[in-house]
Amino acid sequence: MIIKAKTQYVLITLALNLIVWACSSVSVFSPEAYKQAVDLKVESLNLMSDATMQYEDFEEDVVHLKTELAKAYEFSKGRPNNEISTRQWEILINPDGNLLGGFLKRWEEEETLSQMFLTEMQVLVGDAFDTIIGLESGKIDPSEIK
Numbered sequence: 001m002i003i004k005a006k007t008q009y010v011l012i013t014l015a016l017n018l019i020v021w022a023c024s025s026v027s028v029f030s031p032e033a034y035k036q037a038v039d040l041k042v043e044s045l046n047l048m049s050d051a052t053m054q055y056e057d058f059e060e061d062v063v064h065l066k067t068e069l070a071k072a073y074e075f076s077k078g079r080p081n082n083e084i085s086t087r088q089w090e091i092l093i094n095p096d097g098n099l100l101g102g103f104l105k106r107w108e109e110e111e112t113l114s115q116m117f118l119t120e121m122q123v124l125v126g127d128a129f130d131t132i133i134g135l136e137s138g139k140i141d142p143s144e145i146k
Contacts, residue, residue, distance in 0.1 A: 027139060028139055030136065038129075040069060044125060044129070047062065048100075048121065049122075054112060055110075066104065092129070100125045103121050
């Protein structure tokens with residue numbers, strides 16, 4: 001009887017440790033990170049809408065957006081156990097990639113972009129932001145842990 005009780009205790013302790021370990025391997029929900037991603041999605045898609053016009057007319061806006069994106073990336077990178085979200089930010093803002101960073105670089109190089117290209121890119125960039133937003137909203141909110 002004592003051996004059975006000790007075995008149950010050990011199994012319960014092991015199970016609880018595994019649950020704690022699994023939860024701690026992913027960063028907790030951050031309202032700031034969530035708001036940042038949502039705000040930057042809206043700001044990015046709005047600015048992208050102007051890409052049929054001359055880049056130089058929006059250069060300051062692009063520089064501002066790139067700064068805000070860099071802040072979001074650094075915030076994500078600085079959070080513990082947040083590697084997946086950080087990697088998504090890297091993919092999104094990479095100027096040599098095929099999402100927002102590449103779009104902004106192409107706009108600068110070509111000065112104007114076609115409406116068809118712009119529309120397709122807005123869908124891709126919106127989806128990329130939705131991935132980041134979904135990753136954040138799927139995390140455990142520490143205030144809800146009892």
